[in-house]
Amino acid sequence: MIECRHIDFSYDSKTILQGIDLNIENGEFLCILGQSGCGKSTLLRLLAGLERPSAGEIRIDGEPVDGPDRHCSVVFQDYSLFPWMTTGANLTLALHAAYPDKNRKEVKALAESYLETVGLGGSFGQYPEALSGGMRQRAAIARALASPSGILLMDEPFGALDPVNRALLQELVRNLHRDAGKRRTVIFVTHDIDEALYLGTRLVVFSSSPGRIIADEENRISRRYDRTALFRQPEIKALQQKIPAAYRSDMLERLAKRSEVRNGGGI
Numbered sequence: 001m002i003e004c005r006h007i008d009f010s011y012d013s014k015t016i017l018q019g020i021d022l023n024i025e026n027g028e029f030l031c032i033l034g035q036s037g038c039g040k041s042t043l044l045r046l047l048a049g050l051e052r053p054s055a056g057e058i059r060i061d062g063e064p065v066d067g068p069d070r071h072c073s074v075v076f077q078d079y080s081l082f083p084w085m086t087t088g089a090n091l092t093l094a095l096h097a098a099y100p101d102k103n104r105k106e107v108k109a110l111a112e113s114y115l116e117t118v119g120l121g122g123s124f125g126q127y128p129e130a131l132s133g134g135m136r137q138r139a140a141i142a143r144a145l146a147s148p149s150g151i152l153l154m155d156e157p158f159g160a161l162d163p164v165n166r167a168l169l170q171e172l173v174r175n176l177h178r179d180a181g182k183r184r185t186v187i188f189v190t191h192d193i194d195e196a197l198y199l200g201t202r203l204v205v206f207s208s209s210p211g212r213i214i215a216d217e218e219n220r221i222s223r224r225y226d227r228t229a230l231f232r233q234p235e236i237k238a239l240q241q242k243i244p245a246a247y248r249s250d251m252l253e254r255l256a257k258r259s260e261v262r263n264g265g266g267i
C-alpha cells in the first residue's frame, strides 16, 4: 500500500504540489490526469524516491520512501531503455539484479519470456534504435515487468504512439495488470480521459498551480467489459462528463483569482 500524507513539493520558491493526501491500495490502477505542469510527473518522481517532499511523508508498505525505491519501476514516454545495450541486455540487467541466484542461461530464458509476453519475441539481440517507437515501448514495459517491484509508475507511456499501437499497448498493460491481481499496482499519468477510463480502476485529477487533488473517482466497472461495451455504460458516460467538469471548474477558479489580483492591482 502507498500512503502519501500531506505532501508539499517546491522547486526553489515555486510550490508545485500542495497538500497531497493519497492512499493507493495494492492492485489498484490509478490514473492521474491534470493540465500540463500541474505536477503529475513530480508526484511519480516522489513516489520513485527520485525527489523528496518539502513537507509530508510517503510510505510504501509502511516504510518511508527516502531514496530510489526498490518497490517501484518506471516507464516514461521516451522509452526508458539504455540505448547502448541490446533489448535483451536491457532486460537481463534488470533480471540479474532481481534474481542474483539465477545463472546467465536462466536469466536469458526469463528475459526472452518477458519479451514474448509483450509481443517482442525474437528482438533479444536488437538495439533500441532498430525498433519502432511502439516496439521500444513494449521493450520498456517488459523491462519494468522484469523488475521484482510491485509498483509500476508510467508517465504518459503511450503519448508518442500512433492510435493503433496505443490501443494495442493499452490492451497489453490492462491485461497484464488484470492477470497480476493484487501483486501489481500501476500509477499511470495521462492527458487522455478515455485512456484513463479504459485503464484505470481509479482516476485522480490534479489542479494546477499548485497541484492539488480536485477529483478522485473510482471506476468500478473498468475490468468488466471490453472497450466497446465499456464506453456504452452509463457509469462511464457519467465520468466522461464529471472529469472534464473538474478541469473546467479549476480553470474558472484560476481565471477568477487572476482577475481578482488584476482588479486588486488596479489594472
Ligand SMILES: Nc1ncnc2c1ncn2[C@@H]1O[C@H](COP(=O)(O)OP(=O)(O)OP(=O)(O)O)[C@@H](O)[C@H]1O
Binding pocket: 011, 016, 034, 035, 036, 037, 038, 039, 040, 041, 042, 043
Ligand atoms: N528540475 C526542475 N526545476 C524547476 N522546476 C521544475 C523542474 N522540473 C519540473 N519543474 C516544474 O514543475 C512543474 C511541474 O512539472 P511536472 O513535470 O511534474 O508537470 P506535469 O503535470 O507532469 O506536466 P506535463 O503534463 O506537461 O508532463 C512545472 O511547472 C515545471 O516547470
